[in-house]
Amino acid sequence: MLGLNLLYILIIVFYCLSVLGYFIDFIQNNQKVNRIAFWLLSIVWILQLVFLGLRALEYSRLPIMTIFEGMFFYAWILVTFSLIINRLYRMDFLIFFVNLIGFSVLTISIFAPAGDVSSQLAELFILELLIIHVVVLLLSYATFTLSFSFSMLYFLQHQMLKKKRWGERMTRTGNLSNLEKRSFIFALIGFPLMLIGLILGMIWAWIKFETIPWYDLKVLSSFIVLIVYGIYLFQYQVKKKRGYNLALLNIAAFLVLLINYFLSSSFSEFHIW
Known part of the structure; x- marks a missing residue:
C-alpha cells in the first residue's frame, strides 16, 4: 500500500511538471520545453498503467469501482488520448487543455475514498x-x-x-x-x-x-x-x-x-x- 501511495505521488509530480511545461510552451512557444513536457506525459502514462496494474493485483479486480479509481482511470484515458492525438495531429494547445482537465481530476481524486469497496458492494460488482x-x-x-x-x-x-x-x-x-x-x-x-x-x-x-x-x-x-x-x-x-x-x-x-x-x-x- 505504501508503494502505491509513493507511486501515486510520483505520478502527480510528473503530471504537474508536464502540464507546467505545456503551459510554458503555450505562453512562450518553446519547442524544447514542449518536447520535455511530452516525454514527461509519456512517463505519466506508463506510471498510471503500472499503478492500475498493481491495484488490480492487490484487490483482484478491475480498479474502477471506487470514486478514486474512477477518477484515476478517467485521467489515464485522457492521457492516452492525448498521446494518440499528439501522434496523429500534433496539436500542442489541445494537449495542454485536455491534460489540464486530466491533472485537475487526478489531484481532486486525492480527496476521494481510495479504499477497497465493501464486501457488500464487491458482491454487487461481480x-x-x-x-x-x-x-x-x-x-x-x-x-x-x-x-x-x-x-x-x-x-x-x-x-x-x-x-x-x-x-x-x-x-x-x-x-x-x-x-x-x-x-x-x-x-x-x-x-x-x-x-x-x-x-x-x-x-x-x-x-x-x-x-x-x-x-x-x-x-x-x-x-x-x-x-x-x-x-x-x-x-x-x-x-x-x-x-x-x-x-x-x-x-x-x-x-x-x-x-x-x-x-x-x-x-x-x-x-x-
Whole structure:
C-alpha cells in the first residue's frame, strides 16, 4: 500500500511538471520545453498503467469501482488520448487543455475514498455487465472532454480574431473549421457511448434489483447531459449550424457533464460507490 501511495505521488509530480511545461510552451512557444513536457506525459502514462496494474493485483479486480479509481482511470484515458492525438495531429494547445482537465481530476481524486469497496458492494460488482457499464461511461466522459477542448480552442481563436491579435499563437490553435469539425466528431462518438453505458446500467440494475432507479439524481442528470449534447449534435448535423454560438453550446454541455460527474454522485442514493 505504501508503494502505491509513493507511486501515486510520483505520478502527480510528473503530471504537474508536464502540464507546467505545456503551459510554458503555450505562453512562450518553446519547442524544447514542449518536447520535455511530452516525454514527461509519456512517463505519466506508463506510471498510471503500472499503478492500475498493481491495484488490480492487490484487490483482484478491475480498479474502477471506487470514486478514486474512477477518477484515476478517467485521467489515464485522457492521457492516452492525448498521446494518440499528439501522434496523429500534433496539436500542442489541445494537449495542454485536455491534460489540464486530466491533472485537475487526478489531484481532486486525492480527496476521494481510495479504499477497497465493501464486501457488500464487491458482491454487487461481480457482474461483468457492470464493469462494462462503468468503462463505457468513462470513455464517453473522455471523448466529451476532447470535444470540449476543441471548442475551447475555437473560443480562444475566435476571441483573438475578434481583437485582431494576429500571431503564431493563433495559428497554433488550429484552423477554425477543423476545430469545429473535430469537436463535433468527438461529441458524436461520446453520445452513443454514454447512451450505451446508461442502457447497460439499467439492464444491470434490473437484473440485480428488479427495478430501475429512474428518480435517482445521477440517472436523471445523465439523461440531461444526453439531451444537451443531443441538441448540440442536432444543431450541427441537421440544422447545419456553425460558428461561435455552437462552440459555446458545446462548452456549456461539458459544464453540465462536469456537474453530473462530480455533484450528482454525492446526492445519489443508488450510486453510493
